[in-house]
Amino acid sequence: MHKIPLYLQIVIALIVAVIVGVLLGAGQPILDKETIAHLALPSTLILKALRTLATPLIFLAILHTFLTAEIPSRSGRKLSILLITNTLVAIAIGLLVANVLRPGASGQSLAVIGGKQQAVKQLDPWGLISDLIPESILKPLVDNNVISLIFVALSFGIVLRAIKTEQVSRNQNQYLAIEQTIGLLFDAVIRILHWVIALVPFAVFGIVAKTIALQGFEPFKSLGAFVLSVIVALFLQAIYYLTRVKLGSWVSPRQFIQGGSDALITAFSTASSTATMPITFESLINKVGLRESSASLGALVGSNFNNDGTALYEAMSALFISQVLGRNLDLVQQIMVVLTSIVASVGAAGIPEAGLVTMTLVFSSVGLPLEYITILIAVDWFLDRCRTAINVMGDMTVSALVDGKHRQLKDEPIVAVQTEEL
Helix, strand or coil: CCCCCHHHHHHHHHHHHHHHHHHCCCCCCCCCHHHHHHHHHHHHHHHHHHHHHHHHHHHHHHHHHHHHCCCCHHHHHHHHHHHHHHHHHHHHHHHHHHHHHCCCCCCHHHHHCCCCCCCCCCCCHHHHHHHHCCCCCCHHHHHCCHHHHHHHHHHHHHHHHHHHHHHHHCCCCCHHHHHHHHHHHHHHHHHHHHHHHHCHHHHHHHHHHHHHHHHCCHHHHHHHHHHHHHHHHHHHHHHHHHHHHHHHCCCCHHHHHHHCHHHHHHHHHHCCHHHHHHHHHHHHHHHHCCCHHHHHHHHHHHHHHCCHHHHHHHHHHHHHHHHHCCCCCCHHHHHHHHHHHHHHHHHCCCCCCCHHHHHHHHHHHCCCCHHHHHHHHHHHHHHHHHHHHHHHHHHHHHHHHHHCCCCCCCCCCCCCCCHHHC
16 A cells, blocks of 8 residues: 655645634634644644754754765866855745735734744844853753854764865765764754654644634635745746856757756656655766766765755745734844744755755744744745755756866766865
């Protein structure tokens, strides 16, 4: 007997939630409001679990990536520039679309869902520097302090990578113990995350049924505007990719889309860049015609860092909720969203709904109530598939750009990257 796919479970949960919400009054509740509010308990518990997993997931993801990624030395700097540029452009597009279309402006009816609200944090540059170094190594994990977490993770990642490079040059392998330990812990967090994600349909049912029962369908109108806004932004990001391929690679946009169609379709259907990775790699070599070294940089190495669709989505989500609450984030607060979205996109594991985990850090960075993440779950199952396809398209774009403007039939020897080029 085949297991029902997660997206189908969420769709079923949505349908059942609508029925239950209508039966309970659809805005004119027939039961006590406190009793109906208990329907949201699963979403509250799942949100707590996601927040608990967010910091160790990002911390271990950064360490694991630094220790395991192999980048050709000649392409290391170019790859880094491409990854950073693509992610920044994705976030800029997301913020631009969210600021222009303002999908949350008409969604004030959603504002009561979150219950207790907190003040939006103001960006204090000096406080930011002061918070950079934590009082203890474990404090960022306990406090969900994104800036301190980045500092600690990058510090350990760079040092461990340097130690590994030195030991490899001396034919030593003491680094293997810590690399295997980090890999094991990372896999353990991912496995727990799978358990939590498996319960997402219950969260969707609870929050949707509660909202419809107490407020009717009015709160969900702005969610439709949000979905359309995200799709517009992802489409603009896809156009950006095709333009980059046209101008910076020998591959034509048409060949790029046709050759990578299997990978893009798989990404949309599975909502997992990890599951799509071997298909992306094979498509780039056999159908697009890239060199194996170029294909590996984008499909295998870049996929660890290059989650542009996720970064775009999380930035737009923060702005959407701020608009719903009537708290328009100013420029410096949006810069904070950019910084945390970049790190969150790196930490987002290549499994369905993993972006919900790292979104807790993005919301916390500007003081947005985490409770509102639960209402986004109702549409995240669809948007997750869309942004995963964009993530994979970004990997393919990096490979095409690394391959260059002139087609080369032979691969150059690959030399492991040095620490300073990371």
